[in-house]
Amino acid sequence: MGAGAMTICHNQAAVLVKEDMKKMVQIPMLRSRAVAAKNTKIFGVSLLELRERGLVEDGVPLVVQRMVEHLSKHALHQEGLFRVNGSVRAVETLKLRLESGDDEDLFSESDLCTVSSLLKRYLRDLPEGLVNLTVQQKLIQHYQDSGDAVSWWVIKDLLHQLPDVHHSLLRYLCNFLTLVERNHKENRMTAHNLATVFGPSVFKLT
Known part of the structure; x- marks a missing residue:
């Protein structure tokens, strides 16, 4: 093998070594990015931010869709739905697994x-x-001013003042709770009971 051929082989080997070194350096960076992507905070994040991150579909957070679809399929006939709470530890564990990007069928577990x-x-x-x-304050004022003559048209107009993503989620939630109420003879969750349970969750009372 001549000197020229040796030089070519040496240069090719050097290029391969450099490429391998580049890949080795990039692997930890790619892994760290993957971990960061999986550990994505979902709870306690504004709806507008979730939408910017692509975690909202048709105006509804994907995580809410998953929970509602599961409950619609399996829980509509369960007595005490939403009134009987899960254990704090189990709820926190499920939350953390969702935010970690766990793709398993978490709800079935x-x-x-x-x-x-x-x-x-x-x-x-x-x-x-x-x-x-x-x-919220405008709704309260309307109730105080109207007494028994509450106008649902006024309420509808006030709710349309919400940011669009909030309005979409509220409408989605109300549709689901209407479905729950239709099965109140089995689940014991009348409209009044649902309002009592969800009021503190929907409104900021502070």
Whole structure:
């Protein structure tokens, strides 16, 4: 093998070594990015931020859709739905697994009380509440001024003052709770009971 051939082989080997070294350096960076992507905070994050991060579909957070779809399929006939709470530890564990990006069928591994409690917690943890303070105060004022003559058209107009993503989630939630109420003879969750349970989760009372 001539000197020229040796030089070419040496240069090629050097290039391969450099490429291998580059890959070795990049591996930890890629792993750290993957871990960061999986450990994504979902609870206690504004709806607008979740939408910017691509975690909202049709105006509804994906995590809420997953919980509601599971409960709609398995829990509509469960007596005490939303009134019987899951254990604090189980709820926290499920929350952390969702935020870690665990793709397993987490809800099938959890009891229904845990999933329903987590849904309430999600709503309660929204930074400004699902219905923000400004709209909340206007709703209260309307009730105080109207007495028994509450106008549902006025209420509808006030709710439309919410940010669009809040309004979409509220509408989605109300549709689901209407479905729950239709089965109240079995689950014992009348409209009054649902309002009592979800009021603190939907409104910021501070």
